Amino acid sequence: MLVATYSVSKRIRTYRVGVDWSSQSVVITHLRHIADCSPINDTLVLSELPLTSPHPEPQLYHLELLSPAPAPDLRRKESLPPMLLAFFCSSASTDKQPTVAVEQSTFITRWEYSITKPSLHPSFAQSGLKKPNDITFKRLQDVRVNKVLVAVRELHLATTLVLCYSDGSVEFRSRSTLEPLLRDVADRVSSLAQVGLEYLPDDPPGIEAVAEACLMQFNMSYVGYGNYHDDLSAVMQNFQKQFLKDRPEEAREFVHVFLSDMCRILQLNVDYSGDVKIENYLKNVLHQKTLSMQHSLGYHGEQQHRTLPSKVAFAILQLRWAALTFLMGLKQNPPGTILSTEAGFNRTETVRSFFGMISWTLSLMNHILDELFTLLSEVEEEGPVTYDSIESKIQARNTPALALIFVSQSRLLFKYNLLRFRSINAEAVQSRPQNPTWRELGDIFGRSPVPIQLFEKVIVDVETSVRNIYESNQISDAERKDIEKKMLITGSVSPKLWLAIESLLTKTLKSVREDINRATLYFHDISWIGLSDDRASDQWRKEHRLDIVRKVQVSTRAKVKRCTRCCSVMEDSAPQRGTTGWLVNMWRNCVCGNWWMDLDHERKMIDGVS
Secondary structure: OEEEEEOOOOOEEEEEEEEEOOOOEEEEEEEEEEOOOOOOOOOEEOOOOOOOOOOOOOEEEEEEEEOOEOOOOOOOOOOEOOEEEEEEEEEEEOOOOOOOEEEEEEEEEEEEEEEEOOOOOHHHHHHOOOOOOEEEEEEOOOEEEOOOEEEEEEEOOOOEEEEEEOOOEEEEEEOOOOOEOOOOOOOOOOEOHHHOOOOOOOOOOOHHHHHHHHHHHHHHHHHHHOOOOHHHHHHHHHHHHHHOOOOHHHHHHHHHHHHHHHHHHOOOOOOOOOOOOHHHHHHOHHHHHHHHHHHHHOOOOOOOOOOHHHHHHHHHHHHHHHHHHHHHHOOOOOOOOOHHHOOHHHOHHHHHOOHHHHHHHHHHHHHHHHHHHHHHHHHHHHOOOOHHHHHHHHHHHOOOHHHHHHOHHHHHHHHHHHHHHHHHHHHHHHHOOOOHHHHHHHHHHHOOOOOHHHHHHHHHHHHHHHHHHHHHOOOOHHHHHHHHHHHHHHOOOOHHHHHHHHHHHHHHHHHHHOOOOHHHHHOOOOOOOOOOOOHHHHHHHHHOEEEOOOOEEEOOOOOEEEEOOOOOEEEOOOOOOOOOHHHHHOOOEOOOOOEEEEHHHHHHHHHHHO
C-alpha cells in the first residue's frame, strides 16, 4: 500500500506500508520526497474562462493516490502505473475588495510512480549482491480548472476519473491525460444545475436530501461490501449530533426517511402478522442488517439513553438471537416436547449456557408488563384513555414496551421463545428435580413475577385483536405492510390499531393483573437488560459489563472484545473442549451481525496516541 503525506515544509513524501507476518508488525518504508510540488506557472488551462486578476500562491488541500489500472487499449499488455494527484486551490480577488474572492481555481499536479530495475554487468549476479530497484515519480503536465474540486472518484477499473465540483457539476476525465471525455448519451445529466436545480448558500440541503444521499451510499456499500457500512453509520450519527441535536423532530424524521427507504431498496417485508415459520424469518439475514442499522442510529454512547426506535431494534435483535440459540441448541426437539430425548441437552455445560439468555428474556417480559401497568395507571389518573394520551406517555417515558407487543416481528419471536420456555421449564420442574443444574434452571423460572402462561396470554390476545382489525377493516396487504414498517422503525403503534390497544389496556391487562404480585414485579431487577432510563439502570451501566452473547455479567478484569457497531462486549476467551456449539458460532460476529474488536488492543492504541 502506498501512502503520501504533505508537510509544513511544502514537501510531499511517499511511503510503502506493508505487513511482516513473521513478526506480526507493520513495516513502513520511505520511498521518495518531492521538494518542488507547487503548480508550474505555465499550467495548462482546460477551461476557456479567463482570469480577471493574478492568483496568489495556491495552497494544497487534497492528495489522491490512484491504484494501478488496466490500459485503455486492451491490446497493450502493460497496465497504467500508480499515480499521485495533488490538488491546489487559489482565489483571485479584486483590487477594490481584496478580501472578497471573485474567482477560484483548482490546480492539479500529477506524478507517475514507476519502478525500474538497475542495469548491471552479469558478473554482479554471480556475487549474490542485489541492488535495490530505482523508484521514480515522473511529473506530468499540470492542469488548471476554474472551479473548486471537492471530490475524486474512479470508474471503469480506475481508467476514468469523476471530478465533483463545488457548484454541483460532475465531470468525467481520462486518467492518463485528464482530458474531458465526451458524453456518449446526449440526454445524460451531469449536474443538478443542468436541470435547473441548485442550493443557495443560505439554503442548505433538507433532511430528506441528506437521507437520500446516505441511502445511495448504503446501497453502494451493501452491493459492494455486504454488511460493512460502519463508516456510513458514523457519518449519519455525526450529522445528527452537529445539525439535529436541538431539533428532535427533524432527527426522528431523518432516521425515519432513511430506514423506510432502506427497507424499500432491500425489498424487505417486515410484516409477520400471518402464520410464518420461525425458520423462514431467521434465515433472512436482511432483518439483522436493518435492525442493526436502526439500533446504531439511535445509539449515542454507553452512558447515553438510546432512542425509542433504537430500543425496539435492540430488543428484537436479542429476541432473534435467543430464538436462533434455541433453534440451534434444541434443533432435534420440536417446541412443546420433552428435552430429555436430545443427548446434547443432557450435558451440564449445555444447560448452563442457556441460563443468561433465559434470565434476560424473562426480565424483558417482566419489564414490558410493568411498563404497561405503569402506563395504564398514569393515563387513568389524568382522564380518559385515548390514543394521544398513551402516545405522549410513551414518548415521555421513552419505553418500547407497547411497540414490542404490537410489532409482528417481536410477537413472532416471543411466541417461539415462550414455547421453548414451556418445554425447558417442564423438564426442569417435572423430570429432573434432583439434578442441581436443572433445579437451578427451574429456580430462574420460579423467580419471575410474571409466569410464562400469563405473558403468553397477553401475546395471543394482542395477536387476535390485530388480526381482527386487519380483517374487519379490509386493510390491503400493501397498507398492512406499511403499518408494520412504520411501527418498527418509529417505535410507535399505529392509530389504526387503537381498538387493539384499548382492548389490551382495559381488558387483558386488568385480567392478568389479578394473578401478578405488583410489588414483586415493581422491585424486580431489570437494570441490566439495557432498555430502561431510570437511575438504577444508569448506575448499572457505569459499574458493570454484560456479555451480550451469553447474557451474563463480565468481570471488569476479564479480557473482552467489543462490537465495532453496537459497542456491546463479549468475554474474549478461547473455546474450550466441550463448549456448546451455538456459543462457538458467535466467536466471529456479534448479535447484531458485525465484527468483534479486541478492546484491550483498542485501549493500547488510544494510550499510544495520547
